[in-house]
Every structure is written in C-alpha cells, then in structure tokens.
Amino acid sequence: MTDPVPATGRPAFAHASEAELARILDFYDVRWAYEPDTFPIAWNLDGDVIESFSPDFYLPDFELYVELTTLKQKLVRKKNRKLRRLRELYPDIRIKLFYARDFRMLLLKFGRLALHEELSGTTGQSTPPRPAAEESFHATPGHEPAHVAALDAIADDGTAGADDEVPGPLDPGVGAAVPDATRREGRGRRRGKRRRRPAGQAPAIPVEAARPDPGAQPA
Amino acid sequence: MSHTADLEHDIGEVLLSEEQIAAKTAELGARISEDYAGRSLTLVSVLKGSLPFMADLMRQITLPLRIDLMEVSSYGGATTESSGLVRIMKDLSASIVGEDVLLVEDIIDTGLTLNYLVRYLRGKNPASLKICTLLDKPARRLVDIPVDYVGFEIPDQFVVGYGLDYGEQYRNLRFVGVLRPEVYTAHE
Numbered sequence: 001m002t003d004p005v006p007a008t009g010r011p012a013f014a015h016a017s018e019a020e021l022a023r024i025l026d027f028y029d030v031r032w033a034y035e036p037d038t039f040p041i042a043w044n045l046d047g048d049v050i051e052s053f054s055p056d057f058y059l060p061d062f063e064l065y066v067e068l069t070t071l072k073q074k075l076v077r078k079k080n081r082k083l084r085r086l087r088e089l090y091p092d093i094r095i096k097l098f099y100a101r102d103f104r105m106l107l108l109k110f111g112r113l114a115l116h117e118e119l120s121g122t123t124g125q126s127t128p129p130r131p132a133a134e135e136s137f138h139a140t141p142g143h144e145p146a147h148v149a150a151l152d153a154i155a156d157d158g159t160a161g162a163d164d165e166v167p168g169p170l171d172p173g174v175g176a177a178v179p180d181a182t183r184r185e186g187r188g189r190r191r192g193k194r195r196r197r198p199a200g201q202a203p204a205i206p207v208e209a210a211r212p213d214p215g216a217q218p219a
Numbered sequence: 220m221s222h223t224a225d226l227e228h229d230i231g232e233v234l235l236s237e238e239q240i241a242a243k244t245a246e247l248g249a250r251i252s253e254d255y256a257g258r259s260l261t262l263v264s265v266l267k268g269s270l271p272f273m274a275d276l277m278r279q280i281t282l283p284l285r286i287d288l289m290e291v292s293s294y295g296g297a298t299t300e301s302s303g304l305v306r307i308m309k310d311l312s313a314s315i316v317g318e319d320v321l322l323v324e325d326i327i328d329t330g331l332t333l334n335y336l337v338r339y340l341r342g343k344n345p346a347s348l349k350i351c352t353l354l355d356k357p358a359r360r361l362v363d364i365p366v367d368y369v370g371f372e373i374p375d376q377f378v379v380g381y382g383l384d385y386g387e388q389y390r391n392l393r394f395v396g397v398l399r400p401e402v403y404t405a406h407e
Binding site: 023024025026027028029030059061062064066096102105106108109110111 | 293294295303304305328329331332334335338359360361362363375377386403
C-alpha cells in the first residue's frame, strides 16, 4: 500500500462532483492532490499570462491529471479547447478528461446514479473560500470540514468553476507558476519547469489561443 | 427460463454471444497453458462478477492449478459509509508466497479495484502476478495497469451478463449485453 501522507484537511472543492470523486479515490486508496498546478496556456504580447488551466486532480502514483466536467456535452467546448491547448504546450503531461457522461457512468457503476443530477452542471457548483496554501496529498479519508460538508448539501450559485478564462487570482502572471513550497520536492521541481516562462517570451499563438474555437469537438 | 427471458428484454444489444465468449475463453486458456507450463499456477478470482469466467477459464487450462477467491467491497456499497475504504470481504484461503498468480477479472474499466487488488496481492509475495480479464473497457480507465491477457476490448457502454450485474441482476445471462439506458434511468 502507499505510504500515507498526512492530510492537512480537505480542500475546498469547487464542485460537489469533485468532492465525490475525491471520496471514490480515497475509497480505493489512490493518492490525489486537488488542483496542485496551474498551467499557463495563453500569453499576451508582453508575456503576461492571460489564460491558464488548473486540472482538478493529480494522481501522483500514475503521473496523471484528471479534469472533471459535469456540464452538458454541448457546453464543454471551452474546456475542450483549453485541454487541446494544454496538450499542445505541455505534450509530456498525461491528462484525462472526465465528461458528464463519464461521471454519470461512474456513478452508475457504483450504484449512485441518483446522485448524478445533484452533482452535475451548475447545480453542483459552489464557490467556497479556497485558501491558496490549502493543498496536500490525500491518502486516507478523514472527516471533512464544514465547508466541504456544505458542498455536499449542494449550494447553487451558478458560478463558474476553477479554470479562469481571463486573468484571475490563480494566474496573476509568471510569478504564480512557482511551485508551492508545501508540495513534495520531486513534484514541484518537475512542474515548476513547465510553468516558468520568462516575461517577453510569448508562445507562438499568444492572443488567438484565448479566442473561442467554434470547431472544437469533444476529445 | 421465463426469468431469463424477462432479463433479456432489458438488453438493448447482445455485445458478445455465448459462442464468442466460449471461443475466446478457450483461446485464453490455451495461451495461459503455454505460458505457465512447468510453473505453479494459482488463479485468483474476484467475486462475484468473475465467477462464470473463472469457471470456464480454469477448465480450458491444461495445467495443474489451484484456485482461490476474493471479494472486496465496492464504493457505494453497504460498507462505504461506515469505513470509507475498500474492505476485503473475503480474503485468500491459502498463502500465495512463491506462487505464480493469475488474477482473473470479468471486466476492467476504471482500474480502481484492480489497482487496489494488485497492490494487495503483491504484498503477499507471489513469485509473479499477472492479470487476465474477459472484458476491457479502456475508455473508462482512470488508473492504468498493464493487463496481460485480454479477452475483448469493448466500447464505453454499460454491459451486463455472464457474471456482470446491475443491481445484482443479469449475472445469469449467458451472453454479454448492453443494458437499455431506460432500465437504469428508471431507477434514478
């Protein structure tokens, strides 16, 4: 079995479906980290990050990111575009996108399909406080703090999830890419390399990448 | 028989016929017999879904072998809320130290249960540990584990029959079929 890494408390999940997936991973003793990394995916001509992508989960034992979206298929175009861009810019990372249908089938497999509606789409969204340093690996489940319990009660404010289409607190610029000091050394080094992009060195498609892509199809 | 006929009514499509399953099982049995010749083979099956496949596969293997059975709790089951962790409902009945173990599965989709079992069994120090599954649903994979023997790669549909269940039903179908969505949406 994996060596348990002491958990410092459950993260404040942006969506109730993420809390459910975390419980599933805990159940099967799969270590995970919640939104441990933010990948810049678009820059302006000055080299400032104007769009970023934060996959929901990282499974360190499998070197796999998991992005969970419970929006209806026709509404995931933006996420598909961001994912495609992420894969272009960071071809060495492995990421799995779980669509609403995938999540539904997962719940069906576990006999919890009745939960699907309340864990899906905007119904399951919430914007709890998300302290920047509250991130850790979870190897053993524990009692969730009140803010996660509140998620389970399914707050509905209809707001967006964690991935910012425009610059926000998670991607104020290159400085935000420095790995969190609380993370494990090996992981921080690896990902920090991807994230650091000196100002002024904009990628090939700096502004166009931020435009909606009407031709995007589900991956 | 009439019970089976009712169950079949809930099946939208027969994905794998009884004959296809039998042919594939024979093929896998022959491969395993060749690969494990002269070795000390133990088949470990995971209840309950793998039971029909295990029963058929072991009879297609032409080597001396031992069998053992395990059962683990599933997320969402009765034990989930109390423990929050996978529980071994039935453990191995004999030691597998130094044995060549072949884990026999009915289906691999997310890989979560398999990942757990592989780590658990490796901790028992077998000489080797390989995996055989009748069905593989790679589109659903969350955690990747190399699988040594795969019967059929199947599309991303909810399948039942030949041991696979929905709500503990349909296991006794002699084929693998796709469950009509209205069957499980009706129970939401």
